């Protein structure tokens with residue numbers, strides 16, 4: 001599926017303006033107030049199929065948080081999906097209101113990861129990175145679980 005991610009500038013303008021100076025980020029790679037917990041990567045039942053990643057993303061910042069893309073270290077393409085009545089479809093961004101937590105969970109939003117690296121086995125760990133509108137990123141560990149395990 002061809003994606004039209006390039007050339008999008010909407011997110012930047014939403015952050016501009018206002019007379020409050022923005023605090024310098026201590027670590028531009030991990031915005032203060034943003035946290036991810038309960039990361040887990042479910043291996044596919046059939047080797048070679050995509051895996052799924054679930055987690056809770058908490059937006060403790062004062063502004064809207066918009067996830068623009070996701071990746072898993074060493075893996076191939078990672079897409080953001082949402083499950084609906086007719087199956088799954090790709091979403092190009094996921095917005096989280098200030099003070100809200102969004103759960104990527106079975107039956108809802110999730111990441112779909114193709115071409116998992118060879119060493120991805122149950123009991124191990126994968127590093128997942130989310131990239132937000134504006135360029136900030138957050139990385140977190142996901143516990144690798146077998147297809148039949150608890151999601």
Ligand SMILES: [Cu+2]
Nearest residue numbers: 081088111112
């Ligand atoms: Cu999916």
